[in-house]
Amino acid sequence: MLSFSTVVRSAAKSVDSDHSDIEASVVKEAIIVEPEKKPRKRGRKPANGREEPLNHVEAERQRREKLNQRFYSLRAVVPNVSKMDKASLLGDAISYINELKTKLQQAETDKEEVQKQLDRMSKEGGGSRRAKERKSNLDSASSVEMEIDVKIIGWDVMIRVQCGKKNHPGARFMEALKELDLEVNHASLSMVNDLMIQQATVKMGSQFFNHDQLKAALMLKVGEDS
Structure with missing residues (x-):
């Protein structure tokens, strides 16, 4: 025949055993569960304070926008554009630059020629003017x-x-x-x-x-x- 104390100790051991099993299960599950992953940042902020492009696609998009803006500016200054594509625009711009160089060289040549004519006229005019003054002085002295x-x-x-x-x-x-x-x-x-x-x-x-x-x-x- 079991005594009351023996029954109590048996029940306590059973409860402790069940509690230990629960704790072991919780610990096992805690070990199995992986920590929550934080989302990766797509870009980083360099030391100079400017944010780098989020990715290569964004960088390429920005580069194309800059090129397009420059092509728009170039198209605005080229007077005669044969076609609207970029290759034709570059060709027209090169032709226009060469035309401007030719006009500049011609203008410099014309300027030098005009300067030579002015110098020649100045020398001729000065000589004739001095001769006239000498003749006038001689005439005035005698008259x-x-x-x-x-x-x-x-x-x-x-x-x-x-x-x-x-x-x-x-x-x-x-x-x-x-x-x-x-x-x-x-x-x-x-x-x-x-x-x-x-x-x-x-x-x-x-x-x-x-x-x-x-x-x-x-x-x-x-x-x-x-």
Whole structure:
């Protein structure tokens, strides 16, 4: 006959055995179950902060878009496009560039020719102009006639003499003023090519001259040996 304590111990052992079996089963299942896999990232972010294309297909798509944009830009500047395909566009662009090079070379040639003509005309014009100036100076020197202007205000006189520079007219003018007893207050002399202009402000001395008398006396003395 079994005692009560024996029955209790047997029941406890049975419960412990069942519990151990359950734990072993759970542990086994836990070992068999694989951990959940996290989805792989298709791209990575490099150190420079820009995201790389997600894959080769995306990279190829972006490359084609860039090429298409460049072809659109090229088509916009090429004036004559025979066909719309890319190969024809490249051929038309090459032809247009060669045409521009030819026009540029022609423009440079025309520019050099025009510059040569301008230089030649400048030399010829300068030579003829200098020859004309020399001839004009010679003609003016031989054809300049003496002009004397006299203005009398009381005993003061303003005299202007215009003549050629031949035979020292400046010295003869000063000598004439001295002989006519005219005191010089101011005098000036200037040259324009072969033309001499003398001006003087004088005061009459012992003799008073009227306009005609003084002009005739100066004409006689300054114009001697002219």
